[in-house]
Amino acid sequence: MKKIILLLSFLCISVISNAQDIKTICNNINNLNTAILNGSIKRQDAAGQFKTLIEQLKKTSYKPSSSGWVFPLKSYKISAIGGTNGNGYSDKGYNFLDGNKHTAHPAHDIFINDRNQDCLDDRTHQPVDVLVVDDGIVIACTNEWDPSSSLRGGKFIWVYHPAQNFFTYYAHNQAIFVKPGDEVKQGQKIAEVGRTGYNAYKKRSPTHLHFSAFHLVNDLPVPYNPYLQLKKAKTI
Numbered sequence: 135m136k137k138i139i140l141l142l143s144f145l146c147i148s149v150i151s152n153a154q155d156i157k158t159i160c161n162n163i164n165n166l167n168t169a170i171l172n173g174s175i176k177r178q179d180a181a182g183q184f185k186t187l188i189e190q191l192k193k194t195s196y197k198p199s200s201s202g203w204v205f206p207l208k209s210y211k212i213s214a215i216g217g218t219n220g221n222g223y224s225d226k227g228y229n230f231l232d233g234n235k236h237t238a239h240p241a242h243d244i245f246i247n248d249r250n251q252d253c254l255d256d257r258t259h260q261p262v263d264v265l266v267v268d269d270g271i272v273i274a275c276t277n278e279w280d281p282s283s284s285l286r287g288g289k290f291i292w293v294y295h296p297a298q299n300f301f302t303y304y305a306h307n308q309a310i311f312v313k314p315g316d317e318v319k320q321g322q323k324i325a326e327v328g329r330t331g332y333n334a335y336k337k338r339s340p341t342h343l344h345f346s347a348f349h350l351v352n353d354l355p356v357p358y359n360p361y362l363q364l365k366k367a368k369t370i
Contacts, residue, residue, distance in 0.1 A: 152194055153315075155190075155194045156191070156194050156195065156271060156315055156317075157314070157315030158315075159187055159190050159191045159194065159315075160191070160271065160272065160273045160274070160314035160315040161314050161315060162187055163184070163187050163188075163191070163273045163274055163314070164273065164274040164275070164314040166180065166183050166184060166187065167273075167274040167292065168274075168276075170230070170231060170233040171233040171234045171285065172233065172234075173233055173234070173235065177231045180231055181231060181354060184353070184354060185352070185353035185354065188294075188350065188353050189353065191271070191273070191294065191296075192296065192299075195271060195294070195296035197296045197297045202363075202366060202367065202368065203267040203268055203320075203363050203364065203366070203367040203368070204265055204266075204267055204268070204320050204321040204367055204368050204369075204370055205265070205267075205364065205367040205368065205369045205370070206244065206264060206265055206266070206267050206302075206304065206343060206345050206364075206367075207244050207246065207262055207263070207264060207265065207327065207343055208262060208263035208264075208265055208323070208370055209255075209258075209262070209369065209370070210244065210246065210262070210369065211367075211369045212364055212365045212367075214244045214245050214246070215242045215243070215244050215245075215361070215364065216242070216243040216244075216245055216342070219361070220242055220359065220361035220364075222239065222241075222242060222243055223239065223240065223241065223242055223359045223361065224238055224239045224240065225238050225239075225240035225357040225358075225359070226238055228240045228357055230348075230354055230355045230356070231354075234284065234285055234286060234287075238357075240346055240348075240357030241303070241305075241344050241345055241346040241357075242344075242345050242346075242360070242361065242364065243342040243343070243344055243345075244342055244343045244345055245340050245341065245342040246262045246327050246341050246342065246343075248340070248341040251329065251337070251340075251341055253308045253326070253327060253328050253329060253341060261308065261309075261326040261327065262326065262327040263323045263325075263326060263327075264291075264304050264307060264323065264324055264325035264326060264327060264343055265321050265322065265323060265324065265370060266293055266302070266318045266319070266320060266321070266322050266324050267302055267320065267363075267367065268295050268297070268298075268302075268320050269295065269297065269317075269318070269319055269320050270293040270294055270295040270296070270302070270317075270318055271293065271294050271296065271315070271316070271317050271318070272291060272292070272293055272312045272313065272314055272315065272316045272317075272318060272324075273292050273293065273294045273301075273314060274290075274291075274292040274314060275289075275290060275291040275292065275310055275312060275313065275314060276289055276290060276310075277289055277309065277310045279330040279331070281335055283332065284332050285331065285332060286305075286331050286332045286333060286334075287303075287305035287306070287331050287344070288305060288306045288307065288328065288329075288330025288331030288332075288334055288335070289305075289306070289307040289308070289309070289310055289325070289328065289330045289331075290303065290304060290305040290306075290307065291303070291304045291305075291307070291310055291312060291324055291325060293318065293324075299349070299350055300347060300348060300349050300350065301347065301348040301350075301355050302345070302346065302347050302348075303344075303345070303346040303347075303348070304324065304325060304343060304344070304345060305331060305334075305343070305344035305345075305346075306327070306328055306329060306330050306331045306334040306342065306343060306344050307325035307326060307327065307328045307330060307343075308325075308326045308327060308328025308329070308330065309325060309326050309328065310324065310325040311323060311324060311325060312324045312325075321370050327341060327342070327343050328341070329341055331344070345360075345364075346360075347359075347360035347363070
């Protein structure tokens with residue numbers, strides 16, 4: 135009995151230690167991401183630090199099985215994506231290390247029914263939930279944004295998905311409900327759709343979620359077009 139108790143105690147300590155390690159790594163990634171957005175770090179230094187932190191995260195991350203995506207907006211589907219067959223996506227010239235200075239649009243804008251721009255669905259009169267597409271770990275986010283800010287993403291969330299080694303990015307949120315280091319499950323509510331961000335806040339911009347996906351190439355995020363995955367995604 136004593137051996138069993140000692141073993142259980144060891145396992146509990148290991149789980150707690152691993153969770154603390156993940157939180158520390160993710161907080162460091164979050165701080166680095168802020169520096170990249172602000173342009174307060176040299177590109178070469180940022181690249182080196184990001185690669186080191188991602189390698190650390192890979193070693194501590196649990197890798198559950200994965201089978202398809204959940205659509206990132208509750209009660210919405212592929213028809214909510216702007217453009218024709220997802221042609222609003224354009225990653226030409228994008229570089230993660232450019233931070234807030236990049237001019238590309240490696241994303242799909244997913245529009246909600248919100249004619250009066252109050253961030254509530256016109257049919258339900260409720261906020262629209264942003265759902266994480268697959269199991270993952272929150273590596274960066276901010277729940278602070280001021281209309282005078284030039285930050286284009288507004289209140290955003292980055293999630294790392296260890297099972298398939300990719301990232302997803304959710305921007306322009308009204309409110310977020312996660313923090314760096316949180317492990318999130320597929321379909322979990324992580325935010326509510328909003329109008330935060332330099333361009334998204336303007337009256338000319340319909341209310342939408344800015345959604346991106348990134349592969350890791352040499353341990354740095356490189357965007358890819360996730361339209362087919364979104365098309366096959368399950369609506370909740």
